[in-house]
Amino acid sequence: MKKYLAVFKLSLAREFEYRLNFLLGRLRNVIVLLLLFYVWRALTLKTGTFAGYSGQELITYVFGVNILRSVIFGIQSRRLASDINDGSFSKYLTQPLNIFWFQFFRELGQRAIHLLSAIFEVIIFVIILKVDIFIQTDVIILFALLVAAALSLALYYLLSYLVSMLAFWSCEAMGPRFLFEWFLEFASGAYFPLSILSQSIFLGLAFLPFAYLIFFPIELYLMRISIWQFLFGIGMQIIWILIVGILCRYVWNKGLKKYSGEGI
């Protein structure tokens, strides 16, 4: 555990080292935040509600996404694909560490900084734009949110890891990752609440793992789901973690046999 803590600390330090990259990464989030904020504000300006959401709920959704995605959506496992493709993956095989947890703690260090930045951005925008956001004070809901967010983090990491392992079979793993990332952005509800989509599309997405990454935790925060829907959501998260986890293990074992260290 000590060595993974060291990885976590190094990852934090690395983010501070490449400050410009970090700021550019955050800038993208800020522009998307502004875009969505103004879209929803324009839609709720007249009546104060839209698609069953109050103006306050929609704005909280946008700001909540900014915070939640900063914790959940990482890019470290993308490095796994490029490491496999260029052969630098070999060095991990000779080191006394588990690469899964190594990448995870490296991701966690990076995410910690992004989380602090996202909270800071939200506070700044709430003040500048003079918006009224919903602050959840119910301790039970906040605890449930913590559990749902932790499961989202685990599910995203496993999904991302699985896609990156395509690199064991093909040197063209970055294209599928691009496809995966864009599908995930939308299907997770990171751009808009999935419930504004038509019933059939929404139901289709509800059985995929993506909706439980962003949409579900924020709906929980806004208290827009019943206790049964909460239990169903947590259940879906656990089921998908188990399915993707088992797949990861299988693909890892197969992939290691296939790995040739090409590019060393």
Next chain:
Amino acid sequence: MKKYFKVWKQLSICAISSYLSNRIDSFSYFFGKVIRFGFFLLLIFSIFNYTDSLAGYSKYEVILFFLTFNLLDVFAQAFFRGIYLFKDEVRLGNFDFTLTRPVNPLFYSISRLTDILDMIFLIPILVFIVFTINKLGLEFGFLNIFLYLSLVLIGALTILGIHIISAGITMWTMESDNVVWFYRESMTIGRFPPEIYSGFLQFVFTFVMPVIMIVAFPVKALFGLLAFKWAVFALAYSVSFFYVSILLWKLSLKKYSSASS
């Protein structure tokens, strides 16, 4: 001119070969772009299931803003993609070899990579634009269509200027292509009508990073909502901006120290 077309054609043939030899990547990137485009379109359609207008615009009017954003964004991705490789060219010293070639180094640097996937993607976007304009059922005069096309070209010239400035700054700083990435992120603002934004943001994205001028002016001109003085302003801004970008490029070339070669 003929020589440059031949160079561009040859570079594009090389790019096609590369895309064809990486079929999984190419297919995934293309499909990823389709998904991004499709989901935003789905968002607009879903929004209009609950309302009749967004900032005073109807569904197909909002879609035309979105499509014009895509037209210009994808056009730049298709034809100015080489600029994304420029940072490494400078950093590794490979730009020295470009300077020795019997071709304009700026032209070569910008067009050395043609994104065939984006070129293909331009076709459905153009079809969608024609379909949407047809769907709007408005009687557009010749002047409106002429202004739309002219302002799209003016927008493309401004985008080219931004790419040249990015290349110029890269030569000075030797490390980063931040300007072009800042432009990419800012273009997101152009997906929706400018009236949804605050006055301050409209000012910033018209005069400082002219996304609104690039994307919204053509559409508003087509709808007859753009005063003629703004069309003249766009032309003057774009030409001046392009001229300044060329000056900066020439200045940067003098400053280029070939540090890594």
